Amino acid sequence: MRQFSATVVSNISLCRDLYRIDFAWDARAVGPAPGQFFTVRVSDSTVPLLRRPFAVSGYASDTRTASAIYQRRGRGTDLLAARQAGERLDVIGPLGNTFPPPKNSQRCFLAAGGIGLGPVLYLARHLVRDGRDISLVFGARTSAGVPAAGTFDGLSPAVCTDDGSQGFPGSAIDYLNTLEPGTFQDTVLYACGPMAMLKEYHAIAATHQCPCYVSIEQVMACGVGACMGCAIRVTTEATYARVCTDGPVFDSGVIVWT
Amino acid sequence: MRQFSATVVSNISLCRDLYRIDFAWDARAVGPAPGQFFTVRVSDSTVPLLRRPFAVSGYASDTRTASAIYQRRGRGTDLLAARQAGERLDVIGPLGNTFPPPKNSQRCFLAAGGIGLGPVLYLARHLVRDGRDISLVFGARTSAGVPAAGTFDGLSPAVCTDDGSQGFPGSAIDYLNTLEPGTFQDTVLYACGPMAMLKEYHAIAATHQCPCYVSIEQVMACGVGACMGCAIRVTTEATYARVCTDGPVFDSGVIVWT
Amino acid sequence: MDLTVTIGNGKLPNPVGVASGTFGYGSEYESLIELSKLGAIYSKAVTLEPRPGNDAPRLVETPSGMLNSIGLANVGVERFLTDKMPFLARQACAVVCNVAGSGEDDYLRVVERLETHPDIFGYEINVSCPNVKHGGLALGTDPVLVERLVRRVRGLTRRPVIVKLTPNVTDITVVARAAENGGGDAISCINSLVGMVIDVGARRPVLPAGCGGLSGPAIRPVGVALTYRVSRAVSIPVIGIGGIMSADDALQYLLAGASAVQIGCATFVDPSIPGRVLSGIADYMTREQIACVQDIRGLLQ
Amino acid sequence: MDLTVTIGNGKLPNPVGVASGTFGYGSEYESLIELSKLGAIYSKAVTLEPRPGNDAPRLVETPSGMLNSIGLANVGVERFLTDKMPFLARQACAVVCNVAGSGEDDYLRVVERLETHPDIFGYEINVSCPNVKHGGLALGTDPVLVERLVRRVRGLTRRPVIVKLTPNVTDITVVARAAENGGGDAISCINSLVGMVIDVGARRPVLPAGCGGLSGPAIRPVGVALTYRVSRAVSIPVIGIGGIMSADDALQYLLAGASAVQIGCATFVDPSIPGRVLSGIADYMTREQIACVQDIRGLLQ
């Protein structure tokens, strides 16, 4: 990991709720892999104080351009959305672990909800480039949370909306439950989204006895494993794991789901 | 006084160190008079927390446009300088007292240092409109602190710079000391600028036994007389006066100069 | 919707008041705020004699807060009654007099004088002022002194007696219980924290007095924590204070156990805040179907 | 230019350290910070047994600050020695072990074990942890307990013993003097303030533990004020802590009376801050022609 001052390449709105920022990744830093994240100091004021973490949603190693898909949720992401091309961004990355690759024969089922889109999209592109057979499902509350088709470049996700305003009417979980049980044979599940959704994926995976990797969010202070602030409960002897360094990707079987 | 949401008409740089902001004064508020000030909430964040006070540097009663001349000094004025035409400004005004008018026969000598320019300029225009005979002196550290001649519209101040880079070489006080003593006969002095400068004007006025009114700055919290925070030492029985409501204009003889 | 707050034998029309020292004597904000919408105006501290206050500067901004060193600058109880009360008495909202002094007798004599005025709702006893006899520490750091003072004030009045605590103590619940035992009708929680800012260029504290009182959003987590503790230690109402800028902030205090709140330096920042806090609380009650503002206290899980 | 700081029989290379709990065991920041430039690394609290820490979430941001409720999560003294010390021992900077426990014996046994390692500079005794025997209040609120604990630690080691005080007390100078009387070599001032944030939507405190520790720029005025007081009450060095984000902030502490400083959550915000604070202090000394960092203390008017 490195701390660097990155130049913003572009920062655009993808749909009402989502934005994408592209910036130049530092040449001396390792390129980010699917599952990894970075933190940004969004303001030089003391409000907001803490850096904000975002998952990498794509990385072009030729141009060294990294991107993230984010939602405006509060002051930090408001300030991020105000950054314009050419401006600077104080970035630390790459942080965290990566999605484990599927076994040779395994098919990959990828599921993203809301702001979980970024890391799942990056993983999807990565797997497709490796010639893997993937299925992608993306769930949002309403069509306002669904970016234009171009965002998925070439991938064709099953889009679900809770209010039925676009694609499958219902959650991504509801959608999965409509699929034939055979779908999950020799399959590995990858998911990122709200905790409640991840818990359901874990349950589905357990039912079908397929491995399931989830990318978790937790409020962070340091992002590098030093403060013990981003703990989540795990089933191992350690009791707690740090999302920033032991994760953000975990085998769903290790998490204590509450 | 009223609190209102004003539209910024323009916000421009006058020289390296000074800016001028023009904004629409609320129709239901009394128009500001020379000497008065207003406060602005520069951010909806809690940093900076307190409103920032600025003297009115001009007011066009026909268009109800008020202006202030300000210096970028810290975060508050940085944020003010970033406001663009059409944006909103949370204003409370008019606040404080006004410069007392000169007696009939009196000539007026007006002196401004640095950010003291605004209120003095407004007073000068006001007096000229009333057909008064005025002299105006403006002192800055260097030519970077001297706005273009157009700022003084029609008035021709004696410009002084400490480093001699423009106009009279030396402070405005040095300049005054080059004038013939007769200059101050039947004259009233009006001054705004750093405390050290005001103290010297007071001394000059005392020597020449002419009245002297100074506009004082003090850190403020409420700006309306409620918090007792903006106190300055005075010679009256009250011991302290509030700059925001008893001032900002004081007879220099009332101030305890330290 | 019932927004009233009962304190002793009195009733405040709503839970949102403006804190002592931040609202002068009311008239200063008359043209900016509808005073009749306020639950209560807590006056600037009233002392026996007029006090000029501390040397300038008296204020300095800090990250998300401010330090003040006003030094109880006030007109004294006599001029308060003659010059300030007539305006306050005309207002629809409750007027609570914040009372301060350097010794016990000062407090008592001020209350005695204020008892002569018919339009005072009650007293807020400010035990946070540095006390000479008590080694410069605030009287409010000693539960024995607090209990005795409150008991003696209690003996002078049937009006609500509110005791305003300092947060600068090891265990605020001990002092809160002392105030309750002395006969106090409510606790105001909290006054400002001790703080200092040094002007590095000038090599001296910005405030000539050295330390000042820290208030504003920076201290809100401290105020909420101490309100939570105090409201569990006493059975009289608690009035939450410290860094409230919005209805959500006020609701944190009410959920923590407060029966009412006071807005302090937020009024400086935006005089519309007290009004918006009240309407925001009312909106919350509508949305969450809460009939009585006093029920919010019981909702914390 | 002399940047060294003498503490007991030890000497720190410069006055800028990184605070306990905000820098893990050093290795976490290895790729972001030149550790050799640090005056000292104060380790995460070390306890006798490993501790898993508190339930999640453990953090919440506040205006210009943050609350934490980590709960002394740490690997315990044995694994600290085997897993963490080898890395720390390789670093050029001083390693100070922050020691915590639920009772006096815990502290002593941790220090005894740490004495076996040759590369520890000294100990920072964290008396701010809630103490079961002491009614849940921190041991550090009782000067008698503090003096006894420090005296017993003193008996175990010739290394520098630093006592880290809690600000949540009525009179911090009393506790500071107790630490000095017990044989402490320095005072760390301050640990975090008590605070709480309530999630209004969920109607419960954000932190499952209820209260947490407030740190960051919001508390800087409190840290400076207490450093000013403590450094006038004791003759041992004081290490100023709380909200330092820049060289100017650190200079406030040094002018207030501190001999050294620690950077806490500012490192989270920008890992380059400790380095920039040190170079900023050096620049100030050059500009103001101050030869010895220890002389800054005497410059306050």
Ligand SMILES: Cc1cc2nc3c(=O)[nH]c(=O)nc-3n(C[C@H](O)[C@H](O)[C@H](O)COP(=O)(O)OP(=O)(O)OC[C@H]3O[C@@H](n4cnc5c(N)ncnc54)[C@H](O)[C@@H]3O)c2cc1C
């Ligand atoms: C590993 C990781 C990857 C993430 N990836 C993405 C992503 O790709 N796209 C995206 O939109 N969001 C992502 N997030 C969440 C993102 O960090 C928060 O939305 C953002 O910090 C909110 O900041 P704010 O100031 O706008 O909102 P706030 O008003 O501060 O808070 C809004 C919400 O964000 C959460 N939050 C606030 N601060 C933090 C913090 N320091 N760390 C984590 N969560 C916080 C709060 O719990 C709150 O519920 C990720 C979080 C983590 C931990």
Ligand SMILES: Cc1cc2nc3c(=O)[nH]c(=O)nc-3n(C[C@H](O)[C@H](O)[C@H](O)COP(=O)(O)OP(=O)(O)OC[C@H]3O[C@@H](n4cnc5c(N)ncnc54)[C@H](O)[C@@H]3O)c2cc1C
């Ligand atoms: C009655 C009055 C009229 C003024 N008129 C003008 C004017 O016409 N043009 C102009 O440029 N400036 C004027 N000022 C000064 C102006 O208010 C400050 O420059 C401004 O507040 C600085 O804010 P900042 O955040 O940029 O700087 P900061 O970094 O906060 O501070 C820079 C300096 O400004 C002073 N200052 C900070 N906050 C306040 C406050 N709330 N009130 C007063 N001073 C403060 C500080 O003492 C400090 O020395 C006036 C001040 C007063 C009291």
Ligand SMILES: Cc1cc2nc3c(=O)[nH]c(=O)nc-3n(C[C@H](O)[C@H](O)[C@H](O)COP(=O)(O)O)c2cc1C
């Ligand atoms: C300028 C100023 C003056 C104050 N004067 C008094 C006072 O006279 N008596 C008192 O009890 N509290 C006084 N306080 C404390 C406030 O009433 C309040 O307890 C404190 O500011 C915390 O609330 P806040 O964070 O909302 O400002 C004063 C506060 C400020 C900022």
Ligand SMILES: Cc1cc2nc3c(=O)[nH]c(=O)nc-3n(C[C@H](O)[C@H](O)[C@H](O)COP(=O)(O)O)c2cc1C
């Ligand atoms: C996440 C976190 C964990 C902490 N853990 C400890 C600890 O284990 N021992 C200790 O003495 N102080 C601990 N502290 C307190 C800091 O060392 C420091 O005293 C406090 O944060 C104030 O400094 P700051 O405002 O610069 O952060 C911790 C602080 C934070 C933010």
Ligand code: FES
């Ligand atoms: S955020 Fe600090 S350990 Fe994960």
Ligand code: FES
């Ligand atoms: S700023 Fe409050 S009284 Fe002047």
